[in-house]
Amino acid sequence: MERRWVEPYCETRRLHFLIAWARVLYVQAKKHPHDPPVVAVVDDDASVRAGLSNLLRSVGYEVRGYGSSQAFLASDETHLFNCLILDVRMPVEGGFDLQHQLANLRIQVPIIFITGHADVPMSVRAMKGGAIDFLSKPFRDQDLLEAVAAGVKTDLGRRESVLDTTEKARRLAGLTAREREVMMMATAGKMNKQIAFELGLSEITVKIHRGKVMRKLQTRTFADLVRLAEEFRLHKPM
Amino acid sequence: MERRWVEPYCETRRLHFLIAWARVLYVQAKKHPHDPPVVAVVDDDASVRAGLSNLLRSVGYEVRGYGSSQAFLASDETHLFNCLILDVRMPVEGGFDLQHQLANLRIQVPIIFITGHADVPMSVRAMKGGAIDFLSKPFRDQDLLEAVAAGVKTDLGRRESVLDTTEKARRLAGLTAREREVMMMATAGKMNKQIAFELGLSEITVKIHRGKVMRKLQTRTFADLVRLAEEFRLHKPM
DNA sequence: CAGGACACCATACCAAGGTATGATCATTCC
DNA sequence: GGAATGATCATACCTTGGTATGGTGTCCTG
Numbered sequence: 036m037e038r039r040w041v042e043p044y045c046e047t048r049r050l051h052f053l054i055a056w057a058r059v060l061y062v063q064a065k066k067h068p069h070d071p072p073v074v075a076v077v078d079d080d081a082s083v084r085a086g087l088s089n090l091l092r093s094v095g096y097e098v099r100g101y102g103s104s105q106a107f108l109a110s111d112e113t114h115l116f117n118c119l120i121l122d123v124r125m126p127v128e129g130g131f132d133l134q135h136q137l138a139n140l141r142i143q144v145p146i147i148f149i150t151g152h153a154d155v156p157m158s159v160r161a162m163k164g165g166a167i168d169f170l171s172k173p174f175r176d177q178d179l180l181e182a183v184a185a186g187v188k189t190d191l192g193r194r195e196s197v198l199d200t201t202e203k204a205r206r207l208a209g210l211t212a213r214e215r216e217v218m219m220m221a222t223a224g225k226m227n228k229q230i231a232f233e234l235g236l237s238e239i240t241v242k243i244h245r246g247k248v249m250r251k252l253q254t255r256t257f258a259d260l261v262r263l264a265e266e267f268r269l270h271k272p273m
Numbered sequence: 274m275e276r277r278w279v280e281p282y283c284e285t286r287r288l289h290f291l292i293a294w295a296r297v298l299y300v301q302a303k304k305h306p307h308d309p310p311v312v313a314v315v316d317d318d319a320s321v322r323a324g325l326s327n328l329l330r331s332v333g334y335e336v337r338g339y340g341s342s343q344a345f346l347a348s349d350e351t352h353l354f355n356c357l358i359l360d361v362r363m364p365v366e367g368g369f370d371l372q373h374q375l376a377n378l379r380i381q382v383p384i385i386f387i388t389g390h391a392d393v394p395m396s397v398r399a400m401k402g403g404a405i406d407f408l409s410k411p412f413r414d415q416d417l418l419e420a421v422a423a424g425v426k427t428d429l430g431r432r433e434s435v436l437d438t439t440e441k442a443r444r445l446a447g448l449t450a451r452e453r454e455v456m457m458m459a460t461a462g463k464m465n466k467q468i469a470f471e472l473g474l475s476e477i478t479v480k481i482h483r484g485k486v487m488r489k490l491q492t493r494t495f496a497d498l499v500r501l502a503e504e505f506r507l508h509k510p511m
Numbered sequence: 512c513a514g515g516a517c518a519c520c521a522t523a524c525c526a527a528g529g530t531a532t533g534a535t536c537a538t539t540c541c
Numbered sequence: 542g543g544a545a546t547g548a549t550c551a552t553a554c555c556t557t558g559g560t561a562t563g564g565t566g567t568c569c570t571g
Contacts, residue, residue, distance in 0.1 A: 045446075159407045226528095244548090255462065257528090258462040262499065262503060463556095465557075474519075475521085481520090486557095
């Protein structure tokens, strides 16, 4: 179920959250346009981290190792990674916990689970949780590399689409409350006359707001505006 | 990558395919509005089919058993089921083959795999292929029932959204080629003047087509029309 | 061959959208 | 206090969209 917003104020807050979140991805994505993809390895066993790091570096990835979920989360680089290799069993906090935390934080990095003591229910749980692969040790190097390549590819695609929408989000955030209100009612299909009546304004004022919206969002036609509103699920709170 | 259509003719064919496909789901969905959900069990072992059937019937499901993938596909009821319980290992053709065939046929029934000889790679493969659960025998009855309940819920939600779009698809198919052409150009943001020029028509003719489109599609406002076009990915072939 | 569906066009008229100019008033920020 | 921003409105003017009425021509089908 989608949450419904009761006040324009909330709508504004949601937008600001969105652009703040998008900006992080934007900056990170921009920082490394054609640089090698970055892979994180979270495993409590230092020798495993070293082994995987060597393997991944040998084919051109940049690698960072973390001994625990906490260390990973504390790194402040969580948005940086194009792929995450995660041990299921670790002291204190297991891999599934980190998977859930990342999901709650809306950090959509592709996760590849590895474990030495795999069973079927465990792997099913991981995949249900959105992991893109699950490997039980010992695994072939080639299998891991293929999984990482798939994960990185997914992530790069996602970041590209984020780049697309970030600029739009920024522009949307540049609208004033009134302008956004008018925009939502207009894209809902209401006539200027109706909007003016419902907001207690004159028609000409609505027209002015509409014009400003079009200029600020750089939408040439009304159809573009509707599509933009649709993309961001901007609806009048009802 | 989305396939691009070079000729309006193809666009028309795609639409007709869409409504034909949607109608099947529509009919099936309508046939059982509040009837019990139907579950298919595909397993070569008759005793397993009997056991599962008893279990599922005891909690109110309608169940049909099939001894092989071929028997299931030949049943002509593939669109009927709200959930599919599928054995991984069967003679002639395994469960994964059926999963792929259903995916190719665009039959999106939720699949629950069961197997007596499970291993981790097998379960990961199943989940990657879109299965909603993977149970290894012996499993608790409760686990299976929960999985089936989740699958049925997913399927009912999907059918509802199909019901929504079927009527729209039917209306779209009722448009003439010219009307659809004008609609696509209009929702792309072009002015009547431009459309008229590019199609070699007079402006008034374009207006008439537009009016007919609005009436045939029962869209009250232009914004609704844009959203409809967006929903069906109707773009001018370029 | 007659009827129907479709495409096409003209004239006339009205409603809605959009812009420019110029103005008032309140709030906020330096 | 003054500048900037935003919200509000009026007048005037033009463009665009939409409908109604009435008409022509083509193609296809029963």
